[in-house]
Amino acid sequence: MDIIENTNKIINEIKAECDKIGRDFNDITIIAASKTRDIDTINYLIENTPIKICGENKVQEFNSKYQDDTKVDWHFIGQLQTNKVKYLIGKVSLIHSVDRFELAKKINDLSARNNLVTNILIEVNMGHEESKGGVEPNELVNFIKSLADFENINIQGIMSVLPNDSVEKIEPLYIKLHELFIQLKELKQDNFEAKYLSCGMSNDYLLSIKHGSNMVRIGTGIFGPRNYNI
Numbered sequence: 001m002d003i004i005e006n007t008n009k010i011i012n013e014i015k016a017e018c019d020k021i022g023r024d025f026n027d028i029t030i031i032a033a034s035k036t037r038d039i040d041t042i043n044y045l046i047e048n049t050p051i052k053i054c055g056e057n058k059v060q061e062f063n064s065k066y067q068d069d070t071k072v073d074w075h076f077i078g079q080l081q082t083n084k085v086k087y088l089i090g091k092v093s094l095i096h097s098v099d100r101f102e103l104a105k106k107i108n109d110l111s112a113r114n115n116l117v118t119n120i121l122i123e124v125n126m127g128h129e130e131s132k133g134g135v136e137p138n139e140l141v142n143f144i145k146s147l148a149d150f151e152n153i154n155i156q157g158i159m160s161v162l163p164n165d166s167v168e169k170i171e172p173l174y175i176k177l178h179e180l181f182i183q184l185k186e187l188k189q190d191n192f193e194a195k196y197l198s199c200g201m202s203n204d205y206l207l208s209i210k211h212g213s214n215m216v217r218i219g220t221g222i223f224g225p226r227n228y229n230i
Contacts, residue, residue, distance in 0.1 A: 003041070006222050007049040010205075014216075017206050028209060031055045031075055033201070033219030036226045039065045045222065046071050055096070055217055059084040066091055077159075077198075077217055079133050082106040089114055096159040096198055096217075099123040099133045104147050111152035119154045121198055124180070126173045127163040134160065137180055141187065148189050157196035158184065159215075167207060174199070178212035 010030070018025045034042050034054040042054055042065065052071070056062035057078030066074065076088055077096045085106045088095060098104050098120045111118040122144060125134030135143045144155060160177055162170045177199060184194040200208025202221035209216065220226060 002224060003045055003222060004048055006224070007045070007051060010218060010221055011050065013206060014209060017209050021210055023209070027214050029053065029196070029215040031077070031198075031215065031217045032222050033057070033077065033217045034065075034223070035061065035078075035219060037223055039067070041223065042072060043070075051222070053093075059087050062092075063087055085110055089118060090116055094119045094121065094156065094196075096121045097123045097133060099125075099135050101143075101146060104150060104153060108147075108150035108152045117152050117154050119156050121157050121159040121196060122155060124158050124160045124177065126160045126177050127170075129163060132161055137176070140180065141184070144184075144187065144189065144192055148191065150191060153191060155189075155192040157181070157194050157198065157215075159196075159198035161201075162199065162204070162208075164203065167204075170204065171207065171211070174208060174211035174213075181212060 014028055015025045030051050031053045032045055032051050035057045046052055053073045053075055055075040055077035062076065074092045075094045075096060076092045080095065080097055080103060082103055089110045095107065095118065107118050107120060122140065123134040124137055124140055125132055126137060147153065147155065158181060162173050181194060181197045196215045197213050198215040198217065200213045200216040202218050205216040205218055
């Protein structure tokens with residue numbers, strides 16, 4: 001019951017925030033960040049709440065949960081090594097964390113081999129944190145342009161993981177991130193569309209929505225505290 005109650009609380013909070021700032025709640029996509037959650041818990045969420053998308057951070061853990069007949073719409077939201085791409089192609093509907101030319105090329109090449117087009121987001125390192133992946137903001141446009149010849153990827157926007165810091169510290173970064181996203185709408189490229197701004201997690205999803213996010217990734221807010229011993 002906690003999962004249902006938590007989800008309803010989050011949905012109501014997002015609806016209230018959207019009403020306050022004049023946004024349409026239906027434009028917001030909620031992803032359940034399902035790291036460390038077992039498949040029974042994930043299926044319970046999918047079957048009993050409006051949330052149908054789950055995001056996994058690790059390929060091995062994703063593979064242990066993936067089922068051909070699943071009702072889950074899977075996204076991959078963690079850092080991705082090129083040698084693990086083969087385990088995701090054709091199984092996830094969106095890869096959020098593309099931040100290197102070699103990674104984009106691998107996704108494109110394996111997608112072409114499987115006669116698929118894979119949807120991706122470009123990760124942006126807004127906080128300039130060495131511990132996190134992501135393209136530097138001032139390199140983003142050129143990076144997207146460098147992928148223009150890849151016909152088997154569909155770049156649907158950008159993603160960012162902002163620093164876990166105070167509102168005063170991260171709000172200016174959210175403002176800059178949204179400005180960057182708006183600027184990208186002017187970029188004309190066959191395999192690119194500025195459709196999704198994926199940012200905001202359990203601790204700051206309302207702030208991210210205030211500043212233009214239309215795709216939030218919420219884990220503990222939905223499922224409760226993680227047990228990393230599982």
